[in-house]
Amino acid sequence: MSVVWGLTTSVGLADMAQVITKSNRSRGPVTGTALASREKRPFLIDLYSTAVGKKFAMAISGIALMGFVLFHMIGNLKMYLGAAELNNYAEFLKRLLYPLAPKGAVLWVFRGGLLAMLALHLHAAWSLTVLNRRARPVRYQSPRDYEVANFASRTMRYSGLIVLAFLAWHLLDLTFGVVNTVGADGTFVRSEVYANVVRSLGRWPVALFYVLANLLLGIHLRHGAWSIFQSLGWNNPRFNSWRGAFATAFAAIVVVGNISFPLAVLAGIVS
Numbered sequence: 001m002s003v004v005w006g007l008t009t010s011v012g013l014a015d016m017a018q019v020i021t022k023s024n025r026s027r028g029p030v031t032g033t034a035l036a037s038r039e040k041r042p043f044l045i046d047l048y049s050t051a052v053g054k055k056f057a058m059a060i061s062g063i064a065l066m067g068f069v070l071f072h073m074i075g076n077l078k079m080y081l082g083a084a085e086l087n088n089y090a091e092f093l094k095r096l097l098y099p100l101a102p103k104g105a106v107l108w109v110f111r112g113g114l115l116a117m118l119a120l121h122l123h124a125a126w127s128l129t130v131l132n133r134r135a136r137p138v139r140y141q142s143p144r145d146y147e148v149a150n151f152a153s154r155t156m157r158y159s160g161l162i163v164l165a166f167l168a169w170h171l172l173d174l175t176f177g178v179v180n181t182v183g184a185d186g187t188f189v190r191s192e193v194y195a196n197v198v199r200s201l202g203r204w205p206v207a208l209f210y211v212l213a214n215l216l217l218g219i220h221l222r223h224g225a226w227s228i229f230q231s232l233g234w235n236n237p238r239f240n241s242w243r244g245a246f247a248t249a250f251a252a253i254v255v256v257g258n259i260s261f262p263l264a265v266l267a268g269i270v271s
């Protein structure tokens with residue numbers, strides 16, 4: 001202590017400031033889990049190399065993806081108003097800000113952002129798994145205490161992967177028409193959104209697949225929406241019950257809305 005004090009007084013405040021600035025310039029990784037690197041990296045990349053940073057990225061990208069599924073479901077409710085309403089809505093999305101911006105440009109910006117958020121969400125999930133495995137190379141030898149980790153939290157990876165597989169099939173089905181070539185003339189017509197939905201969901205195996213995939217999406221959303229608060233550090237006993245209620249309500253609204261579509265087509269309400 002006396003050595004440090006002696007150093008402090010003899011070096012002086014100006015020199016000390018220089019020492020601090022110098023040490024800032026060669027700051028180390030953000031937290032203990034940051035990968036040690038000699039190179040100086042931008043703050044966000046450095047932060048992303050930590051477990052906290054990856055959880056933060058999962059939360060932010062999760063919020064964006066939640067926003068998408070909610071608005072996608074609300075938009076699809078137009079099918080209850082008839083073919084013209086749903087098809088016009090799809091056309092409206094293509095015409096966002098037109099003629100100020102070229103037709104479809106804004107939609108492509110949204111699609112780019114959505115894809116980037118999905119890529120970030122997947123990468124953060126994958127690298128968090130790698131980080132966890134590295135931290136515990138030897139698996140638990142005793143039975144795990146599953147009272148804390150519930151079914152949804154333990155199965156996030158699997159429900160996420162199944163929803164991803166559903167998404168790939170869904171795009172091939174209703175966006176690219178690769179697996180939905182059963183129209184009147186045997187071809188997929190991109191702009192006939194309503195007819196495409198009726199053709200696709202009118203086949204009961206497809207409708208069943210949509211129902212099951214959306215139930216899994218619900219489990220994933222429920223736990224994801226709940227975890228966001230934890231990942232962002234908004235964890236306070238005062239609003240923890242509110243947190244659970246929000247997550248359940250959000251997941252239920254999206255799932256009930258989405259499941260109603262295949263059921264309505266099968267029941268002939270949407271035809």
Ligand code: HEM
Binds near residue numbers: 076171214
């Ligand atoms: C029963 C539920 C659903 C129905 C009826 C439905 C319907 C549709 C339709 C008709 C399209 C094509 C729109 C167009 O061509 O303009 C579409 C696109 C899309 N859907 Fe769904 N969807 C459902 C659930 C979901 C879910 C759960 C997700 C995400 C996990 C999802 C993600 C997407 C994406 C990313 C696109 C592409 C959007 C674009 O190209 O702009 N959908 N959906």
